[in-house]
Amino acid sequence: MTTLALAPHRAPVPEAKLPRLLAGLGDRPSSLRWHELQHGPMPTLRRADRLIDVVEASGLTGRGGAGFPAGRKMRSVAAGPGAKVLIANGAEGEPASLKDKVLLSRLPNLVLDGMTLAAEAVGAREAFLCVHRTEGGLLEGLERVVQERLAAGLDPVPIRVTGIPGRYVSSEQSSIVQYLNGGPGKPTFAPPRPHERGVNGNPTLVHNVETLAHMALIARHGARWFRGAGSPAAPGSMLVTVGGAVRWPGVYEIEMGTSLGQLVMLAGGPAEPLQALLVGGYFGCWLPVQAAWPVPMTHASLKGAGAALGAGIVIALPASACPLAETARVVRYLAEETAGQCGPCVFGLPALADALGDLAYSGGQDGGVGRVAALLPLIERRGACRHPDGATQLVRSVLRAFPGEVRWHERTGSCDGVRRPPLLPLPRDEERDQDFT
Numbered sequence: 357m358t359t360l361a362l363a364p365h366r367a368p369v370p371e372a373k374l375p376r377l378l379a380g381l382g383d384r385p386s387s388l389r390w391h392e393l394q395h396g397p398m399p400t401l402r403r404a405d406r407l408i409d410v411v412e413a414s415g416l417t418g419r420g421g422a423g424f425p426a427g428r429k430m431r432s433v434a435a436g437p438g439a440k441v442l443i444a445n446g447a448e449g450e451p452a453s454l455k456d457k458v459l460l461s462r463l464p465n466l467v468l469d470g471m472t473l474a475a476e477a478v479g480a481r482e483a484f485l486c487v488h489r490t491e492g493g494l495l496e497g498l499e500r501v502v503q504e505r506l507a508a509g510l511d512p513v514p515i516r517v518t519g520i521p522g523r524y525v526s527s528e529q530s531s532i533v534q535y536l537n538g539g540p541g542k543p544t545f546a547p548p549r550p551h552e553r554g555v556n557g558n559p560t561l562v563h564n565v566e567t568l569a570h571m572a573l574i575a576r577h578g579a580r581w582f583r584g585a586g587s588p589a590a591p592g593s594m595l596v597t598v599g600g601a602v603r604w605p606g607v608y609e610i611e612m613g614t615s616l617g618q619l620v621m622l623a624g625g626p627a628e629p630l631q632a633l634l635v636g637g638y639f640g641c642w643l644p645v646q647a648a649w650p651v652p653m654t655h656a657s658l659k660g661a662g663a664a665l666g667a668g669i670v671i672a673l674p675a676s677a678c679p680l681a682e683t684a685r686v687v688r689y690l691a692e693e694t695a696g697q698c699g700p701c702v703f704g705l706p707a708l709a710d711a712l713g714d715l716a717y718s719g720g721q722d723g724g725v726g727r728v729a730a731l732l733p734l735i736e737r738r739g740a741c742r743h744p745d746g747a748t749q750l751v752r753s754v755l756r757a758f759p760g761e762v763r764w765h766e767r768t769g770s771c772d773g774v775r776r777p778p779l780l781p782l783p784r785d786e787e788r789d790q791d792f793t
Contacts, residue, residue: 373585376593377569378609381462385497388504391465398469398510399575407477408434411571413579415591420445420564421639421667423655426571429561433551434478436559442475442483442513443536443555446565447520449527450637451689451781452669455595456565458607460487461494463569464501468515470568473575475513478561482514485565486532489519521792522783524693525743529562531695531792540792542695543741564667566595586612590654598623600672600779601630610653617649619670629675632757634780636666638686639746641753642679645672662753671780678773680716680765682780683754687712689782690747695792700744704735712751715762719769725755725762 375381380394412427433440444467448456459467467485475483485502487494498517505511518536520526526541533554535541554560563571570592574582583591590612596619599605603624610619616633620626633648634640641663643651651661658665673679688709694701708731714722723730728751736748755762764771 374593374611375609376573376585377459377463377466377566377595378607381458385461385501386463386465388465388501388508388510391463395466395469395573396576398472398572407473407571407575410574410579414574414582415579416567416570416574416582417655418564419566419570419594419668421636421665423665426563426567429551429563430474430478433559433561436551439558440475440478440480441555441558441560442471442478442480443529443532443550443560443562444471444483444485444565444568445527445529445532445562446485446487447527447532448488448667449524450639450667450669451783452597452599452637452671453667454597455607455668457491457494458595459565459569460498464498465505466569466572467565468501468505468511469572469575470563470565470570471515472511472513474561474563474568474571478559480513480561482516482555484516484518484532484536484555486518486520486536488522488527490522491519495519523792524690525695525741526792528741528743530741532562533560535792540695542697542792543743545740587654589656590652594653594668596653596668596670598670598672599781600634601627601674601677602672603627613652613654613657615649616643616651616653616670619653620649620672626672627674630672631675631677632673632679634671634673635669636664637669638690638780639742639749640664640666640669641749642673642683642757643753644757662756664749673779676773677776677779678716678771679754679758679761680712681774682778683750684709684712684716685778685782686780687747687751690743694743695741698738698740698744700735700739704731704738705744705747707731708735708747708751715765717770717774720766721769724766728755 408427408430416426417423446456446460471483502515520535521541528543530544531541533550534544536555550560550562586592593609596608630645632642632644655665691705691709711727732748736745
């Protein structure tokens, strides 16, 4: 994928809408000097809780997938007992997402500003910037930036760049906390949640790196400025990774509430006729293209359409591809990426991957859609984490969005699309960690 450079090198003014996070994006990582010329020096806050007030007033929600109010999460950590910890989650578990990598590789100082401001606001004494350890070059680059800032005296709270296991479930917040505590990078049962008891038993604030980058700009320009983009119910901008059959795949900054159709056209429009959009990544949902086109990119609107915003991933599926075969590949990948600690993942997801693959390639010979449908309630809401539920949500959506394709496969066994090269991106086996330690 490519990344669109959206603006020349100039500081944003309060009236400007977009670009914000991607203002002045270049081909190389920005230096500290360039960053300060672009955005101005990091602001100082007279009262530690002032940033929390401003973030709450801005309406910023988490950009990692859940969409929880960022200020409310900060306030709950700040109110906890004892020392606090901050985690910046830059470990993109979704293979189709590139937004966090763009921020960390090109605009790292914006994220680090947000980390320092958030750490001071909640009273954190240490902070961790976590990415997958398979991203060796990114880890080295971030360490250089952290050292440059340390020499400049910018970050009073120590920031540790930390590589975590390169598994899908290892980027979940409880997995990161357990790994930092010396355990395996696997999800843990909740409660307690990290904001209650996280790293070393301390209240721990976990924010996605995009959320922290927004926070760095909100601290500079204020809540009203942030609300100058988007809508009253869904303010601000967000980063979206657009892939599949579009002319210019890449990472885009859009106003909250931009329709899915506008987003596809921003990415150059369809590269070939489309049949559907996958919204929200591999825990997301398929939407037929005509139904998806006018839907605004907000949590509420996508939920009403039967989908989810997730971490801002939209993949355009061409009419020549087979949605069942594409989904079966992803479910097989998700079945291989489990923590292996509960029955729905150990037994349920491999069986679901087998059943969906058989439907895509063999039709009704081995039970067909009935076999797939029977497995879903045996898997969902029974796991230690959301991993099995995310996989079943994707499978339910493919059955719902493509009834004609399902009937065809049930009767015929396969379609021409199964012979097309795969569209949905998956990590190559040699790039993935084989353990959680």
